[in-house]
Each structure stands twice: as C-alpha cells, then as structure tokens.
Amino acid sequence: MANNELQQLLPVLLFILFGGMALGFAVAMVAQRNPLYSAVSLIGVFISLACLYLTLQAPFIAAIQVIVYAGAIMVLVVFVIMLLNVEEEVRRPVRLRYLVPVGVLLAAVLVGEATFMLQVGRGAAPDHFLPSRPSDVGLTASIGTGMYTKYLLPFEVTSVLILMALVGAITLARQGRAPLLAAPGNVTEEQPRLTAGGGPALKPGDTAATGRAFARAQIASGEAAAPSSGAREEEG
Amino acid sequence: MDWLSNQIGPDWARAVGQLIGINVGFIAVLMIVAYTVLAERRVLGFIQGRLGPNRVGPGGLFQPFADLLKFIFKEEITPSSSTRFIYFLAPIIAITAALMPIIVYPFGPRVWLPGIGYFHLVIARFDIALLYVLGITSVGVYGIALAGWSSNSKYSLMGGLRASAQMISYELSLGLSLVGVVLMSGTLDLYSIVEQQGGWGGMRWNLFDISRVPQVIGFITYLISAIAETNRVPFDLPEAETELVAGFHTEYSALKFALFFMAEYVNMFTVSMLATVLFLGGWQGPFVDVFPWLGILWFILKVSFFLFLYIWLRGTLPRFRFDQLMSFGWKFLLPVAIFNVVLTATILFFRLR
Numbered sequence: 001m002a003n004n005e006l007q008q009l010l011p012v013l014l015f016i017l018f019g020g021m022a023l024g025f026a027v028a029m030v031a032q033r034n035p036l037y038s039a040v041s042l043i044g045v046f047i048s049l050a051c052l053y054l055t056l057q058a059p060f061i062a063a064i065q066v067i068v069y070a071g072a073i074m075v076l077v078v079f080v081i082m083l084l085n086v087e088e089e090v091r092r093p094v095r096l097r098y099l100v101p102v103g104v105l106l107a108a109v110l111v112g113e114a115t116f117m118l119q120v121g122r123g124a125a126p127d128h129f130l131p132s133r134p135s136d137v138g139l140t141a142s143i144g145t146g147m148y149t150k151y152l153l154p155f156e157v158t159s160v161l162i163l164m165a166l167v168g169a170i171t172l173a174r175q176g177r178a179p180l181l182a183a184p185g186n187v188t189e190e191q192p193r194l195t196a197g198g199g200p201a202l203k204p205g206d207t208a209a210t211g212r213a214f215a216r217a218q219i220a221s222g223e224a225a226a227p228s229s230g231a232r233e234e235e236g
Numbered sequence: 237m238d239w240l241s242n243q244i245g246p247d248w249a250r251a252v253g254q255l256i257g258i259n260v261g262f263i264a265v266l267m268i269v270a271y272t273v274l275a276e277r278r279v280l281g282f283i284q285g286r287l288g289p290n291r292v293g294p295g296g297l298f299q300p301f302a303d304l305l306k307f308i309f310k311e312e313i314t315p316s317s318s319t320r321f322i323y324f325l326a327p328i329i330a331i332t333a334a335l336m337p338i339i340v341y342p343f344g345p346r347v348w349l350p351g352i353g354y355f356h357l358v359i360a361r362f363d364i365a366l367l368y369v370l371g372i373t374s375v376g377v378y379g380i381a382l383a384g385w386s387s388n389s390k391y392s393l394m395g396g397l398r399a400s401a402q403m404i405s406y407e408l409s410l411g412l413s414l415v416g417v418v419l420m421s422g423t424l425d426l427y428s429i430v431e432q433q434g435g436w437g438g439m440r441w442n443l444f445d446i447s448r449v450p451q452v453i454g455f456i457t458y459l460i461s462a463i464a465e466t467n468r469v470p471f472d473l474p475e476a477e478t479e480l481v482a483g484f485h486t487e488y489s490a491l492k493f494a495l496f497f498m499a500e501y502v503n504m505f506t507v508s509m510l511a512t513v514l515f516l517g518g519w520q521g522p523f524v525d526v527f528p529w530l531g532i533l534w535f536i537l538k539v540s541f542f543l544f545l546y547i548w549l550r551g552t553l554p555r556f557r558f559d560q561l562m563s564f565g566w567k568f569l570l571p572v573a574i575f576n577v578v579l580t581a582t583i584l585f586f587r588l589r
Contacts (some may be wrong), residue, residue, distance in 0.1 A: 082384070
C-alpha cells in the first residue's frame with residue numbers, strides 16, 4: 001500500500017533532513033571567521049542532533065542534548081564572546097598550512113573506517129531505521145534506573161570530577177584578583193594620590209570613592225572648608 | 237475523525253489533528269497575548285489612578301489591533317553597523333522559542349464531542365513534556381543575547397549581557413523548584429501530573445497536597461524565578477529605562493520590536509500555565525468529574541490569576557539593583573530550591589516505604 005511505503009520512507013527523509021542540517025552547520029562552524037557566527041552554527045549542530053535522537057526514539061537524550069549543550073554550555077560560550085568582544089579573524093594563522101594535510105589524512109581515515117563498518121555490518125542491520133518492537137532505551141525511567149543502580153559509581157565519580165573542575169576554575173579565576181563587580185562594600189577607599197608638590201591630585205579614571213577621600217584630605221589640610229551638615233549626610 | 241482515519245490511516249489522522257491543534261493553539265495564544273497587553277495597560281491605569289486606553293472600540297477592546305497596525309506601518313530602521321544576519325535572526329529565535337512550548341500544556345480533561353468521540357484536551361502529549369519546556373526555554377536566551385550583541389550599541393550590549401546573565405542564573409532555581417513536583421508525580425508528562433492532582437473534590441493540588449508533600453516552598457521559588465526568567469518587574473533590569481534606554485531591543489523598530497514584545501508576553505503566559513499545571517492542579521477543580529468541560533474554565537481562571545499577579549507586581553514594586561538581583565538568585569533562591577528538593581525527597585522516602 002502506498003500509505004505504508006510513505007511511513008517507511010518518512011524516517012529516512014527526516015534522517016536526511018536533520019543529518020544534512022547537522023553537517024551543514026558543522027561545516028559553517030569551521031568555515032566562519034566571525035566567532036559568534038561559529039557559535040550560532042554550533043548551536044544549530046546541537047539542535048539538529050537532538051532532532052536525530054528524537055527520530056531514533058530517544059526523547060530523553062534529545063531533551064538533555066538541548067538543555068545541556070544548546071541551553072547551558074553554548075550560552076556561556078556566547079556570553080564569553082560578547083564579554084570579550086572577540087574580533088573577527090582577519091587572516092588565517094600560518095600554522096594552519098601544516099595542519100591541512102593532517103586534516104585531509106584524518107578525514108580519509110574516518111571515511112575509510114565508516115566504509116569498512118558499513119561493508120562489515122551490511123545484512124546484520126535492519127533495513128528500516130525504527131526498531132520493530134518498542135524498546136525502552138532512551139526513555140526517562142530506564143535511564144534513571146540504570147544511572148542510580150547499575151552505574152551509580154561511575155555517575156558519582158563523574159560528578160566528583162566535575163566538582164573538581166569547578167573548584168579549579170574558581171581558584172584560577174580568583175588568584176590575585178580584586179572582585180569584578182564594583183558593588184558597595186566591594187570597593188575599598190583608596191588613599192588620594194599626591195602630586196609632585198605634595199598635594200593630593202585627581203586623575204581621570206578615579207572613582208567617586210577616591211574623590212570623597214580627596215575632598216576629606218583637602219578639608220583636613222585646610223585647603224577647603226568643611227561642607228554643611230546636610231551635604232555631609234549625603235556624602236555618607 | 238473516523239472518516240479521516242478511514243481515508244489515510246489512524247497515524248496520519250492523528251498527525252493532521254495535531255497540526256490543526258498546533259495552529260489553533262498559536263492563534264489562540266497570540267490573541268490571549270494581545271488582550272494581556274490591553275489588560276496590563278488598563279489594570280496599571282487603575283492602579284495608578286488613571287483610565288488607561290479606552291478609546292478604540294467599547295472600553296478599548298480594539299486597542300491591540302490598533303497597536304499591531306501601528307507596528308506594521310512604522311518605519312523599519314536597521315543600524316548601519318549592525319551584524320545584519322544575526323540582527324534579523326534574534327527576534328525570530330525569541331518568538332519561536334516562546335511559542336514552541338505552548339503545545340504541551342493540558343488545558344482540559346478527557347471530553348466527548350459528537351463526530352469526534354472522546355479525546356484529551358491537550359495538543360501534544362509525550363513522555364518528556366517538562367524537559368521539552370525547559371529545553372526550549374533555555375534556547376530562548378539566545379534571542380536576547382544575540383539581539384544585544386548584533387545591534388552594535390552599548391545600551392543593547394549591556395542589556396543583552398544583563399538579560400542573559402539573569403536568565404542563566406534564575407533558570408537553575410526555576411528548574412530545581414520543579415523537581416519537587418516531579419518527585420511527587422514520578423513522571424515528566426504534564427497530562428499525567430495534572431491527572432494525579434484529582435481527588436478531594438478536585439482540590440488535591442500539589443500546592444496543598446498534605447498526603448504527600450505540599451510544595452509551598454517550591455511554588456514560591458518557582459514564582460520568583462519565573463518572574464525573573466521573563467524579565468518582568470521587579471527583575472526588569474535588562475530594560476531599565478533610566479540606565480539602558482530600552483535594553484537589548486533599543487535598536488529594534490517596527491515589527492521586529494513587536495516580535496520581542498510578543499515573545500515577552502507569550503513567555504509570561506507559558507510560565508503562568510506551567511505554574512498552574514504543576515502547582516495549582518491544572519484543569520482540576522470542583523465539579524470537573526461531573527462536567528468535564530468545566531476544566532477549561534478552571535484552567536483559564538488559574539492562568540488569569542497569575543497574569544493578574546504579574547501586572548499587580550508591576551504596579552507595586554520598584555526595581556532591584558543588579559548586584560542585589562544576582563546575590564538574591566545565587567545566595568538565597570538557589571539554596572532554598574535545593575533545600576526543597578532534599579526535603580521533598582526525604583519525606584517521600586519515609587512515606588513511601
């Protein structure tokens with residue numbers, strides 16, 4: 001029946017669509033010069049992969065793919081690109097010239113391997129993409145049961161590893177650094193800088209706090225009159 | 237429906253039914269959004285002792301359409317030094333990510349219609365509905381972040397950075413405050429979660445369910461982080477007018493601005509629906525088991541309560557400072573949400589033993 005054939009064909013069409021999208025986004029990611037375009041292409045790759053997982057009847061893995069990779073990790077990448085304002089790459093670095101033959105070689109090995117696998121595995125795999133009998137692989141309950149019973153130790157060890165990475169990152173970031181956010185309580189009042197004549201001076205880039213300290217030093221040395229009580233309250 | 241399944245088979249009939257449902261759902265949500273905007277302007281007016289828009293149509297009822305026409309006919313301005321492709325992509329991502337989750341919310345019980353038979357009042361029902369909602373919501377951040385970056389304006393960039401930092405931070409406590417409900421229900425399927433809240437005359441909502449664990453803490457943390465997640469007052473730092481002009485959408489005009497505006501209200505609506513479904517029993521309420529169609533009314537009433545709460549808060553509260561916002565999210569809300577997960581899990585462990 002034509003209807004049945006269409007149902008057989010649909011997973012193939014979806015696979016070609018999402019697989020093609022994943023490949024296209026991956027190529028775009030490598031080829032782009034602008035780092036933000038690369039990041040957006042990588043998000044496209046992750047979302048196409050999630051759609052492929054859905055066609056393979058693994059909805060939980062698809063959702064986690066989107067939440068963790070597209071939703072969390074890539075947001076941080078985009079965030080860093082925005083914060084650092086990474087410039088567009090103007091010309092290719094010279095070292096890439098030596099990497100091109102290596103890349104071609106590795107790609108050839110990968111293609112050869114895939115061909116070999118397809119040749120060996122032919123006949124063993126079913127002709128259609130969807131398994132004929134329902135399987136619980138990739139469903140939430142089966143993954144949860146597996147993760148918290150059979151694979152509990154690897155799961156816990158992985159979380160310790162991630163915790164170590166987190167602590168390490170924080171230690172590296174905080175080493176010899178002042179707090180990033182200039183919030184009240186974070187900013188210490190600096191002593192006013194002195195000019196050659198010995199009097200305090202202000203420079204561009206001084207904060208309001210140094211300005212206040214400067215004014216206080218002026219009042220203390222008698223250069224300026226102390227403000228009225230109302231102004232002093234405002235200052236605090 | 238039977239005629240359709242005879243023609244093209246039951247699977248395809250279901251697919252056609254869902255396609256129609258999705259389109260009807262989108263149109264319904266956009267209409268609701270239009271009238272939420274009007275309701276916001278009128279209610280804010282009454283809170284502030286003025287009338288609000290009441291000229292177009294009876295009581296201002298056609299005001300949303302007038303606004304839409306204005307948006308369509310305004311001049312499209314594109315900043316000359318913007319990153320063109322991403323500049324146009326950002327509003328598309330924002331509105332798509334806002335509209336996609338609406339298909340999974342159950343808005344009524346199993347009902348009967350002549351010619352169709354029994355069916356569930358939910359457009360798409362699947363195993364991982366809650367994770368789907370969280371996943372699509374987390375993709376929505378890109379709309380705002382990319383809009384801020386691609387406009388090539390310092391106000392937009394600061395607004396985009398603030399918005400994405402805020403959304404990443406509050407997404408954690410949002411997700412964690414839902415874990416309590418998931419632990420109680422043992423499923424991620426929203427329809428089953430609502431079904432389990434039946435009983436006690438339709439009032440056995442997860443919020444008060446003392447036979448398991450009442451999710452009061454989870455509800456409060458969810459509500460606060462949902463307001464922050466949708467960038468609404470008092471967490472509307474990304475578009476603080478006094479500091480940032482209009483935040484990430486400063487450089488957007490005409491219909492592109494309207495897309496961001498709509499996305500914000502659709503997000504408001506979806507987080508209200510999620511709160512209703514998870515904590516307030518969705519369509520459950522008195523007399524639903526006698527007369528199933530009443531479920532839709534209860535659902536609409538509960539969602540309207542949350543929408544009204546949003547507007548009420550906007551008329552009442554001042555804005556946070558950015559460092560207060562961050563330390564509140566990370567140092568208070570997140571630990572409380574984690575505490576709720578531990579508490580719920582512990583009590584459930586001893587009750588179920």
